[in-house]
Amino acid sequence: MRISSFLTKKFLKSLFFPAHNRGAALPKRLVKLLKNSPGIWDLPELPEIGSPTSKSGLIAKSQRKLSEKFKVKECFFGVNGASGLIQSAVIAMANPGDYILVPRNIHVSVIKICASQNINLIFFDLEYAIETGHYRPITEKWLKNVFNKINFNKEKIVGIILVSPTYHGYSIDLNPLIDLCHKKNLPVLVDEAHGSYFLFCENLDLPKSSLLSNADLVVHSLHKSLNGLTQTAVLWYKGDLVNEQKLIKSINLLQTTSPSSLLLSSCEESLNDWLNKKSLSRYQKRILEAKSIYKKLLQKQIPLIETQDPLKIILNTSKVGIDGFTADKFFYRNGLIAELPEMMTLTFCLGFANQRDFLNLFEKLWNKLLLNTKKSKSLEVFKSPFKLVQAPEIGIGIAWRSKTQSIPFSQSLNRISGDIICPYPPGIPLLVPGEKIDIDRFNWINNQSLCNKDLVNFNIRVILK
């Protein structure tokens, strides 16, 4: 089968990203554009259009309007996902040899840019819920403990990244944490890939958007948490701690010379659509419906996990002795396609389309799953193997460039990794280059491999002795 043939395949229900639900919730203006003669919109960087870093043209104008609206210094559309803009933000904050502080639930894009740019990482651990296998959001108290463990005079720490909300939608007010960072003169990049729509929903008792906080840089994935096409994203620039010219240079460095005009238009429309009163009230209705779906499923005794993002429906399959991967296969076979299977849970993303028929279908399949699936008594996630603050044994850039050999993971105990081990989704690394595979890490990864087929009998590249 050709890719093009697969792209129009119909599923009973697609509850994965992009959040426009296979076109159902695309902004009307974008739908109109796509209805034109095929490909007519595929234009190069004509002077009238410009690019995200040019001073004139339609893109610059649109970015300027949005910056004024949200009272930020500047914003930049991106066509290589939140990944690309996060990477630009990282190299705007840090030079080769510098250190940045990152949480253990950091997205793999950060690891890759640090490896390639020789930027050193110091990880801080997060609270980890054994019942779900999910990281909890970081609190002010936790961050204070992290800071107490760090000798800020020793390493040149030049920035910190916070992830909020998490993939599952856990979130907390970041302002007190950002204040703590600013007291140390650390610029803060917030990876808000999953929370773009919070910006437009202050009235719905959702987490406060980081854009309204005192963060220095915020990245939104427009296809994950607004109605953009895949790859669309936006970077918001605030504060005085990151140099503007360095930021623009960094965006230019990683950006293609031929950004897609369709994707750039999608960036603009996905944001502007939420500024339109009629569309906004439709989307807000979807969010209220999602809250009601959650409540109704709970009333039916379906084990769900609550997070701060109503658009994520998270089934705690472990409560009935079923792992999330097995449940995922079952739902997939039955036409209900989820976003994120994990050992204890399965996450569905409702997106912005009307999900009226979801409730009954979900309940019916859940009952069928219970009847037809073998249950296991011994589902458990191992305790986090991480120290509160920990840097890789060898600098990530050095490890990335070292000579390595490929060996079965089962033989890798006490070796230094030359690899990134990172199941996707969610794109959170279990191990990065330069880290030692000590007994705790070894057991923890082995434990995860019990259900995750990506990790079964896999090989790993370790640094040659």
Ligand SMILES: Cc1ncc(COP(=O)(O)O)c(C=O)c1O
């Ligand atoms: C927390 C987080 N940040 C960033 C990204 C990257 O987003 P994108 O797919 O838009 O590059 C992801 C993607 O999974 C993510 O989960």
